[in-house]
Amino acid sequence: MSRTSPHQHHHPAELSRRGLLKTAGGLTAAVALGAASAVTTAAVATTADAAPATFTHPGMLHNAGDINRARVRVAAGDDPWLSGWRRLTANSHAQSTWTPRAQATVIRGGTGQNYGLLYHDIAAAYQNALRWQVGGTEANARCAATILNAWSRTLRSITGNADRFLAAGIYGWQFANACELMRAYRGFDLAAAQNMMVRVFYPLNNQFLTGHNDACVTNYWANWDLCTMASIMAIGILTDNAAKYDQAVNYFKTGAGNGSIRHAVPFLHGNVDGYDLGQWQESGRDQGHAVMGMGQMGALCEMAWNQGDDLYSYDGRRFMKAAQYVAKYNLGMNVPYTTYTWGSGQNCAQQSQTVIGSGSRGQVRPVWAMLHFHYNRRLYLDDRYISQMYYNVVAPEGGGGDYGSTSGGYDQLGFGTLMYAK
Template sequence: MPNQHQNESRRGPSFNRRNLLRGAVVAGGLAAVGAGGVGVAQAQSFNHPGQLLQADEFDRMESAVQANREPWISGWNRLTANSHSSSTWQPRAVERIIRGDNGTDPENYWLLYNDMHAAYQNGLRWKISGDTAHRDAAIRILNAWSGTLKEIGGWTEASLAAGIYGYQAANAAEIVRNEAGFDRARFQSMLANVFYPLNNDFLVRRHGTCDSHYWANWDLCNMAAILAIGIFNEDQAKFDEAIEYFWNGKGNGSIEHVIPFIHGDLAQWQESGRDQAHSIMGIGLMAEFMEMAWNQGVDLYSARDHAFAKAAEYVARYNNGHSVPFTKYVWYNGHNCAYNEHTVISDWPRGQIRPVWELVYAHYYNRLGMAMPNVREMIGKTRPEGGGGDYGPNSGGFDSLGWGTLAYVRERTPTALNRLQSYNFQDRYVRHAYYDVRLDASISPAADAQFRLVPGLADSAGVSFEAANVPGYYLRHYSYDFRLDPNNGSSVFKADATFHRVAGLADGSWTSFRSHSHPDRYIRHSDYLLKLDQISDATGRADATYRITS
């Protein structure tokens, strides 16, 4: 089979600086090192299952599929139609995996990636359907490899094999880690002794080249493998190693290097001048790395003010056919650090479909309520996401584990939609029109006057108003006027979009909304436009009183 990554090691970019952001942002009971540390998260214990999928994801998938609900059922149907999901899949384990033409050994790495995807997909089918034949198939595949594989070799692409298939193997094994018949200890030994040494060596030495020589996806897959191995093996040192590299690594997978330029709400990806296939691949690898950390209580998604969200929007926007800004990108490669530059974004192969977008959207929009319009547009083209082999028979079709529509999609809660009825003009409702906010009697389209009342973005005791028909866009005040704006995750936006419900200023059976950021001001209408005002008279009290209707 042709090697889609031939000559990948001959290029790669650079910045002679360390990551300027220190200290991992941590959630869920994990503590980060103090100021001046290197950003290593100190986990107290490991969650299992706790890599790409946790127990609640399996429960959600099972419930949605049993109820025949979209979009999960479409993802399930695509999974069951994929040949790698068959319980009759037979492993083809070998002692030596070769990736990269070393002039001596024939390449055979497709044996490994096909089997790891088969193990992962059979594990998914078992967890969702309860059919133990698929559990047994996953165990059979994983046991065959842990009992056979002794070496990963070849040319420099052996580092890609150890990285990509290392994190995928650990994720497949995580699904069946406690099942009878699975030799977990032997699999842990294979991960630690066959995969990890190559992962670690790449991040430390990069085959003796410049720090900037290799493209970001080389770093990212090895970072993902070390993180996944650390979780599966419950090895704190490896977990910390991967997190530390994310913050401070010298190569292009660290957060400072992988996103070299911020362009407002968009951020240029490190491989954008190279090609779009590897840019999209990198988005998938970074999302999977961040999700594994998140499931262990470490928030990397928010690093550099949600820079990864901006990068995903950048790559999605360009591959949706829209224009994006591009800043000249300089790097140094080889053993002698030769100067190279990209002056324009690459258009090859623009618009490629890969199963990486659902995970990005699930975190930033479904979890956090952030606006991701370009990723959302891309999902309209990729849903339902497939997996192994659905995107080509060669290695590029197996770079991501996939199945994001089935595995990651979450409903926004609450699901109910509401309207805000004026107290003193009861035939009028709050609505947005061309992102301005006003009271209107005739609501067309009706969706403009429907909002999801979600826990306050800045204070969960408050409330924020998400537009029903523009996901991730909220009512917010700006210079005491109101408009509909995208949630960019900033603390200023969250505060401006958060309000506290109080008894109606004109009628206690109705409701008024006090500003979170300006507690002496309330939402009120004036000349049918919404304002944020101090209330001093009866007219103002009536203007600031509303009824929440369904």
């Protein structure tokens, strides 16, 4: 994997931050930024197509700089961070009185479904972890650790119909992210969490990515691959496992399924009214799932970025072109659409979508802050439609519990205004 971004428009401070992930000369700066793990000259020497020799912690959706910025800005009463903080503290999941309901078996799909217990508890763990990291409140730290410890010590299996793979993917990367925020807290059992993630989540993640539930490799929508890849990457970071991390990155670049970048964005439409657009794989399905994809691929790219890999810009910023496309259509504007054809079922029976799907058009999900603040504020690129989606529709972003009671409202962790505004 290349450690060098192809862009020439980084802010000088951003170049410095990225450089210290790649060069031994950045050791002093890394310590000054509050790097959680020791960095040595040998550790930062990396080779092409290899995970970092030493992982950065915290280094999933949020790094030490993100956390410190939010802490300082909220304490100073600055907006938009303060508005994002108020959305967090008002959420019922973010209260230190939350009681976990850990289960030995989680079922998604078929009879006996109980997976809501897991995604509600993950939202609570993540939100309490954020309150502790940004606000310094011990009660929230204890609550987050209690939730994560309960599930780490109790969960034995994830089952159900094919949807069990969605549960293992979405809740895998989310649970790992909550753990990453808590890994330095004395009351959190990191070893139990690492063991549970490797024992319960990863086997299902790996099984899906390598076998696709014994179906045609293109049968499953992009989000199935994407949440699975994000879970594998998050588990790799949580456990400092380079092979798992690489598995996710390599699949993003060259995987056979619909989550790899060229399958997730099958058509490029070139310059449309001054902006390059890329058609998203699920756009012919409905917009709820298309927007969900922005969150799933965004999470994968953000985690990789915090480990020194720029998937956001891979293949000519293909993901940005897709995000612009999805945002533009969901803002009520027209976009071009090319007939999408794929193989389905076990025998790869051909199916086609000839028009863009209008179902759930304009659905609000907290996925746009991450993309806007990356492309526009880190890279200084014109992200017109992403920017409009963020400022005109979703800002300030909330999280799980703020976007409806069904699972779709919990498919992303949210609170991007608080954690990504720059």
